Amino acid sequence: MSENTNGGDPPEDASEPAPTDERPEEPAERQGDRSSPEDESGRRDSADDPIDGVDPSSDEDDDLETVEDLGSTVEVDPGVEVDEEIAEDDLLGGLKIDTTEDIEVPDRLVDQVIGQDEARDIIIKAAKQRRHVMMIGSPGTGKSMLAKAMSQLLPKEDLQDVLVYPNPDDENEPKVRTVPAGKGDQIVDAHKEEASKRNRMRSILMWVVIAVILAYTILSGSSLLLGLLAAGVIWFIFRTLGQGSDAMVPNLLVNNGDQRVAPFEDATGAHAGALLGDVRHDPFQSGGMGTPSHERVEPGSIHQSNKGVLFLDEINTLDIQTQQKLMTAIQEGEFSITGQSERSSGAMVQTEPVPCDFIMVAAGNLDAMENMHPALRNRIKGYGYEVYMDDTIEDTPEMRRKYARFIAQEVERDGRLPHFTDDAVEELILEAKRRSGRKNHLTLHFRTLGGLVRVAGDIARAEDREHTTRDDVLRAKDRSRSIEQQLADDYIERRKDYELQVTTDGVAGRVNGLAVMGEDSGIMLPVMAEIAPTQGGGRVIATGQLKEMAEESVQNVSAIIKKFSDVDLSEKDIHIQFVQAGEGGVDGDSASITVATAVISALEDIPVDQSVAMTGSLSVRGDVLPVGGVTHKIEAAAKAGCTKVIIPEANEQDVMIEDEYEDMIEIIPCSNISEVLDVALMGEPKKDSLVARLRSITGTAFEQEAVGSASGSSPSPQ
Numbered sequence: 001m002s003e004n005t006n007g008g009d010p011p012e013d014a015s016e017p018a019p020t021d022e023r024p025e026e027p028a029e030r031q032g033d034r035s036s037p038e039d040e041s042g043r044r045d046s047a048d049d050p051i052d053g054v055d056p057s058s059d060e061d062d063d064l065e066t067v068e069d070l071g072s073t074v075e076v077d078p079g080v081e082v083d084e085e086i087a088e089d090d091l092l093g094g095l096k097i098d099t100t101e102d103i104e105v106p107d108r109l110v111d112q113v114i115g116q117d118e119a120r121d122i123i124i125k126a127a128k129q130r131r132h133v134m135m136i137g138s139p140g141t142g143k144s145m146l147a148k149a150m151s152q153l154l155p156k157e158d159l160q161d162v163l164v165y166p167n168p169d170d171e172n173e174p175k176v177r178t179v180p181a182g183k184g185d186q187i188v189d190a191h192k193e194e195a196s197k198r199n200r201m202r203s204i205l206m207w208v209v210i211a212v213i214l215a216y217t218i219l220s221g222s223s224l225l226l227g228l229l230a231a232g233v234i235w236f237i238f239r240t241l242g243q244g245s246d247a248m249v250p251n252l253l254v255n256n257g258d259q260r261v262a263p264f265e266d267a268t269g270a271h272a273g274a275l276l277g278d279v280r281h282d283p284f285q286s287g288g289m290g291t292p293s294h295e296r297v298e299p300g301s302i303h304q305s306n307k308g309v310l311f312l313d314e315i316n317t318l319d320i321q322t323q324q325k326l327m328t329a330i331q332e333g334e335f336s337i338t339g340q341s342e343r344s345s346g347a348m349v350q351t352e353p354v355p356c357d358f359i360m361v362a363a364g365n366l367d368a369m370e371n372m373h374p375a376l377r378n379r380i381k382g383y384g385y386e387v388y389m390d391d392t393i394e395d396t397p398e399m400r401r402k403y404a405r406f407i408a409q410e411v412e413r414d415g416r417l418p419h420f421t422d423d424a425v426e427e428l429i430l431e432a433k434r435r436s437g438r439k440n441h442l443t444l445h446f447r448t449l450g451g452l453v454r455v456a457g458d459i460a461r462a463e464d465r466e467h468t469t470r471d472d473v474l475r476a477k478d479r480s481r482s483i484e485q486q487l488a489d490d491y492i493e494r495r496k497d498y499e500l501q502v503t504t505d506g507v508a509g510r511v512n513g514l515a516v517m518g519e520d521s522g523i524m525l526p527v528m529a530e531i532a533p534t535q536g537g538g539r540v541i542a543t544g545q546l547k548e549m550a551e552e553s554v555q556n557v558s559a560i561i562k563k564f565s566d567v568d569l570s571e572k573d574i575h576i577q578f579v580q581a582g583e584g585g586v587d588g589d590s591a592s593i594t595v596a597t598a599v600i601s602a603l604e605d606i607p608v609d610q611s612v613a614m615t616g617s618l619s620v621r622g623d624v625l626p627v628g629g630v631t632h633k634i635e636a637a638a639k640a641g642c643t644k645v646i647i648p649e650a651n652e653q654d655v656m657i658e659d660e661y662e663d664m665i666e667i668i669p670c671s672n673i674s675e676v677l678d679v680a681l682m683g684e685p686k687k688d689s690l691v692a693r694l695r696s697i698t699g700t701a702f703e704q705e706a707v708g709s710a711s712g713s714s715p716s717p718q
């Protein structure tokens, strides 16, 4: 970066605006970093890290300002009266409102964030300490909102403008200068003014010279053609000189003059040029027709977010070279801009380093973290913060009030939606409860909830109503189904045409499993098992995409079979089929008690009650472990005509089925495989058979037996 106060301008003119280079002193740590030795791998010693010197876990500078000073962690006053005594079933948490219009929405984003307390405290702290942050979690839970909120907490006084000047010594290395925000514009205007003044003078001079030449030609009787030619040459010379002075006007690369808060740049999905800056190609590179290189320089998001926040969702989608360059930019706090396209004339140009002292907020799901460049990951891990976003939050009156405020906030943000009535708010809070999938919790998947608010508001708006009502929310729920949801519903509908009628008859080796498709569509998915003499060492033969899961379930059940029976599984082939299973449907091992029941039933030839459906995960010790989506699964079993449904005991608290299903189906919580078999199998098992032994063991007795078994032998499929 130039230390020349003239910024590369020709010094010949004393009237040339010569603003002083007000680039602030670099922080001592960053200077230390540049001169720091590199280890053999080229990586810098962590002790010399530019953002080091402060242990992220230390609260060393916390006494400067408390976290509360930057972002209040206390409840934000909704601006309306709240009941002192709040009834448990009061979905508004004691708020006394007619519509959401009565609710005040706080100005600062950080105060609008609901839940995510840990992430919220971290961004406040990281803003203060200038640390990078990684947020991992489900989509729509507030990652980019928090990153934006962070930028609002950064000091505006630090902002800078960046100017690029021509370099008279080397056309391909434009000079770079930083000035305090707002000054960049003034400098460019002053240069333009100066250039136009010079051009005016030149123009007058040119016309005087031309006039003299033409007058001389006419008066001396010389050839007029020669005179015109001479005038043309003069015009060309003056025009070229004029272009030269225009070319001295600097390019205002980063303009923070109008920024009211520190910049926030969302570089998600940006290609290398958009992220790291670029130099445009110049098709007229010679003959005086070309555009000077400093004018072709384009900033990248890393430069535009200087002194602010750079947000990168799904960082692993950046190619490895770009991630490496990003890493360098983070380490150095400045990054030269060059053309990203190798064959373009821009690739010949490389500016002096351009400041890019941003705070990076990397976001994504677990995959993003695993596939991230290790050096970049280490950087955040060692010297920044990592936080996992919550999916749900405990349902309290305070939270319900915040959800009501969220609706008011979305209505205000949209600007066209009619405000929501109190019962419409109640319906949305009920939906947030249902979508959480956990008893006494509310979902934190606000993007989809916000989508529901907008669809409901649009329905009311289309009908020219003053307010959005509960009925609109109910209609919106039906309309705002995701693509996955619509596919799942369509799939379920088509399956009904072929589905065998649920009967109370027993069928050996066939069990009604349950799964969830899309976000919240339950589906009944029968599992069949058949045992045959082996044709090669006892195998598990599972068909379709669910092969891995079936094999794992059989592995788990084989530990139990080994312990409680004399059956030698190495002499048998176990065939498993998920009947009519299409794309997806079964997540993780939530069908493993179904597979185990089908295998045991087929092995012992004992029929399974077909009016029973089940979901649950099975441990090698025979415990039934909790699974997701129980509410939707139970509803699917009821819709399919089953009269009993087995769920893991641990999931009992998550059941939030709609009233209409309550009388249709009996929910039977089970904690181990023995209880599952008790409910699902029909008829009496033979004495001393596997089923008889399993069914005779209950509760803790089963656990003790199974513990003995687990410690005695290692589970294997055969």
Ligand SMILES: Nc1ncnc2c1ncn2[C@@H]1O[C@H](COP(=O)(O)OP(=O)(O)OP(=O)(O)O)[C@@H](O)[C@H]1O
Residues within 6 Å of the ligand: 112, 113, 114, 115, 116, 138, 139, 140, 141, 142, 143, 144, 145, 146, 313, 363, 364, 406, 444, 445, 446, 447, 450
């Ligand atoms: N915790 C929250 N509190 C209040 N509103 C929220 C919260 N999380 C999300 N929202 C709302 O949902 C919108 C979308 O959230 P955001 O874009 O921050 O999600 P995200 O986690 O970055 O998702 P993605 O990874 O898909 O980009 C926000 O603009 C905001 O209106």
